[in-house]
Amino acid sequence: MLPQERPPQAPADLNRIHPAIWPRTSTRTDGALTVGGVDVRDLARDFGTPLYVLDEDDVRSRMRDYAEAFAGSDVHYAGKAFLCKEIVRWLQDEGLGLDVASGGELAVALSVGFPPERITVHGNNKSVAELSRALEAGVGHVVVDSFEEIARLGYLAERMGRRPKVMIRVTTGVEAHTHEFIATAHDDQKFGLSLGQGTAAEAVRRVLALPQLELVGLHSHIGSQIVDTGGFEVAARRLAKLLVEIKDEHGVVLPELDLGGGYGIAYVEGDEAPDIKELADGLREIVTKVCVDAGLPVPRLTVEPGRTIVGPGGITLYEVGTVKDVEGLRTYVSVDGGMSDNVRTALYGAEYTTVLASRESDAPPMLSRLVGKHCESGDIVVRDCYYPADLAPGDLVAVSSTGAYCRSLANNYNYLPKPAVVAVSGGKARVIVRGETEDDLLRGQL
Incomplete structure (x- = not known):
């Protein structure tokens, strides 16, 4: 271990399932982790x-x-x-809206009959x-991200006889205290139109100049x-x-304000996660106060949670393949997946x-690094962790809080098939996304 690195302190109980980090139905039964009433050993046996695993x-x-x-605002x-x-079906059942960022995501929603008026289309480079x-389906909102897109959307709307509701994505210049790759409101990045440089105000002028587009609000994601x-x-x-400037210049009062999402979850003990009710009350209070101070009617608020809905309810299950002790440093625990099913650690140090x-085990803690089977030294799932010292090949290990962005960012590096997604509830498990096979990897090759 390098001198400047300091290993984390070993947890007092290696067998503990911390309720703030693991899915709400998680517990141990006869020593094994169960989620949704299903033993992970049975999941591994039945699905590989x-x-x-999604609770x-x-x-x-x-x-x-x-x-x-x-309540009274829009949750997308x-x-x-x-x-x-299946996620789209759950959203429909629970009355939420949906944000999509590509034609493929839109296709998923439409394929199960999700109401298009509850869909908002995002993206910094939407194709014709x-x-x-989106126009053909009659989506509820299109969030425009560039001058080119305004012209493109206006042309298509006129040609197709549609008048979509439009929001302008505004880069507000707020510096979010997060990783560079997931901070999205500073000027030097690809998203949005700059407030400080005047391009957001110019976008407003261009949208209002096109009668085939209905400008309804502003969007921000920090x-x-x-x-x-x-x-x-x-x-x-x-x-x-x-x-206020839009009202003064154009005589138009926009009725909607979308503050985006990006709310955090707990990945490790000590992480903070916002209370949803406190978050809602806080955001409503903020919007009400700033609009009253500015002499504006309070617009309808929209928020866009993703990670906080699906992240905590997901885990990834692996089988240990090798346990390699590097004397004086740590033990490397290699599993049958890695950066193909969870690239976030390699991408931005998650x-x-x-x-x-x-x-369960009463063995002493062993400083470990959970790694995958890919041909990359950066193929790390958990950089610093502790397992019992009797961990052995064939054991199952689980990683918490993987419901968000892990399957979405999954890849086929080294030709590993993408794993299945299994939903668990009431002691039963069912596949909601089929795992890939080698035939899937070869399909399409000539």
């Missing part, structure tokens, strides 16, 4: 590993939490966190085909894994200033909690 009751309860906390699930047909599909409302307050104040899942 690696395996994404349906957890995810649905968080959808209901948001719907209740933000950010599909990029994880999207499949994607915008045409980043991801945000745990307090401070940044949202600054963004809301800057957006309110633009709303941290996770992991436990021995197939049994």
Whole structure:
């Protein structure tokens, strides 16, 4: 270990399933981790590993939490966190809206009859085909991200005889305290139109000049894994200033304000996660205050949670293949997946909690690094963790809080098939996304 690195302290109980980090139905039964009333040993036997496991009751309860906390506002699930047909069905059941960021995500929603008026289309480079599909479906909102897109959407709307509701994505210049790759409100990045440089105001002029487009509001997203409302307050104040300028220049009062999402979850012990009701009350108070201060009617608020709905309810299950002790440093625990099913650690240093899942152990803690089977030294799932010293090949380990962005970012590096996604509830498990096979990997090759 390098001198400047300091290993984390070993947890007092290696067998503990911390309720703030693991799915709401998680417990240990006869020593083994169970989720949704299903033993992970049975999941591994029936569906293989690696395996994404999603606690349906957890995810649905968080959808209901948001719907209740933000009653009177609009809650649109950010599909990029994880999207499949079954998730869309849950959203429909629980009364939430949906944000999509590509034609493929839109196709998933439409394939199961999700109401298009509850869909918002995002993206910094929407193609003609994607915008045409959105207009044809009659989506509720299109969030425009560039001058080119305004012209493109206006042309298509006129040609197709549609008048879509449009929001302008505004780069507010708020510095979110998060990783560079998931901070999205500073000027030097690809998303949005700058408030400070005047391009957002110019976008307003261009949209209002096109009668085939209906400008209804402004959109802002300051980043991801945000745990307090401070940044949202600054963004809301800057957006309110633009709303006043729009009213003064154009005589138009925009009725909607979308503050995006990006709310954080707990990945490791000590992480903070916002209380949803407190978050809702805080955001409503912020929007109300800044609009009253600016002499504006309070617009209808929209939020876009993704990670906080689906992240905590997901785990990934692996089988241990090798346990390699590097004397004086740590033990490397290699599993049958890795950066193909969870690239977040390699991409931006994400941290996770992991436990021995197939049994309990009273063995002393062993400083470990959970790694995958790919030909990359950066193929790390959990950089610093502790397992019992009797961990052995064939044991099952689980990684918590993997419901968001892991399956969405999954890849086929080294030709590993993407794992299945299994939903568990009431002691039963069912596949909601089929795992890939080698035939899937070869399909399409000539």
